[in-house]
Amino acid sequence: MKKNTVMINVLIIEDNISYQRTLYGLINRTEGMKCTNAFTSCEDALNSVSEIEAPEIILMDIGLPGMSGIKGIDKFKTIFPSTHILILTVYDDNDNVFEALCNGASGYLLKDSPPEKIIDSIKEVLAGGAPMNMKIAHKVLEMFSRFKTKKTDYGLTDREKEILQLLISGLTKQQIADKLFLSFHTVNTHIKNIYHKLHVNTRSGAVSKVYKENLL
Amino acid sequence: MKKNTVMINVLIIEDNISYQRTLYGLINRTEGMKCTNAFTSCEDALNSVSEIEAPEIILMDIGLPGMSGIKGIDKFKTIFPSTHILILTVYDDNDNVFEALCNGASGYLLKDSPPEKIIDSIKEVLAGGAPMNMKIAHKVLEMFSRFKTKKTDYGLTDREKEILQLLISGLTKQQIADKLFLSFHTVNTHIKNIYHKLHVNTRSGAVSKVYKENLL
DNA sequence: CGTCGAATACCACGTTCGTGCGATTGTGGC
């Protein structure tokens, strides 16, 4: 009935031995999943990489001795590009969450999650989802809203925005003039006005401001 | 048994009348929740704002006639700062998801969600969570990983990075020279080398590259 | 009707930049 090819192969990296065993047992007790490799550090796992087959899922702790799980995400993503990495940790501070997700983690769970939640999350990852602890999901949205600085209005006219756009893309005044069928002098005037409105006095100042404040 | 004060007040903004009624019925059939106000556009809702009490939750569509739900998030967040806005839409493209979450949505569901999922999500929001459709959560993580572009290494030396930093902050070559107790010519040379390594030939090109690729 | 902002256009001047050369010194590796 059960074929090896449909078994979900899970790799565990967790330095707390008793919790590692708990996970190991949980996986192997679950229909359709197996865990043949469990390590206590990224280094150990990386050393054995040549001898094991690519897992579908890596359950990864963050607070590991030696290389942190965050760094580990990077490494394993390089070696096993199609493997999904599921973070399972006690850390729920913004920095760890942010770094982990940026590095390509497929999900983020906290260690207080009940066993069924962990199993469900593995299935969810493979179904194309991104399981996250409720608190973590909330943090993620918070980070988003912080990203979007409400665009300060400097009162730029449409024409000025258009020229600013070209300015940023690196064209010279003359090139902008050609592109918009304007005189060099007109462009010059517009740029002067843009500088005044943005309170800058160089084109790189303008570029900086646009990127920093997410204008345009 | 049921007290008004513990009732969760839900406001609905949904232009599809039949779906709106479905939601309305669903909410009012649910223990501990009530919906007394349902609108078909943000404009309608905003006009009635003075006559209604602040809801705990707004169920908001995105594809609305007139003002889009995205814009609506902003408006309602201003009027009812503590109200949670739950997006309920058919749109799952990156732009809409991104904009909605940046504007402060507390969750993002797709209209194919079963009724129980909607009710659960409302509860989850109030419990401090951020309910998201599985696909949406996945997109959100994708966006994160795109944010953290793994810094391409252009082989800049420490000194060059230092000068690039000052370049970006808007100093002229002479000012940089003064700040670092260097000759103008030295700074000039460093900048030349930076341009070569970054494959740009203007200071604004360098600034652009640094921001776009998240260098430094 | 007047006036205000936006868009257009022009000029001149000094400053800064980008780039072509070349050069010396010190440090670290093989």
Add this chain to the structure above:
DNA sequence: GCCACAATCGCACGAACGTGGTATTCGACG
């Protein structure tokens, strides 16, 4: 001991920029 490389310094020149002006046109708004 030699080579590579980073860091330092130098010069000259044309191109592009930033800034101070002034001026015309045209639509909008009161």
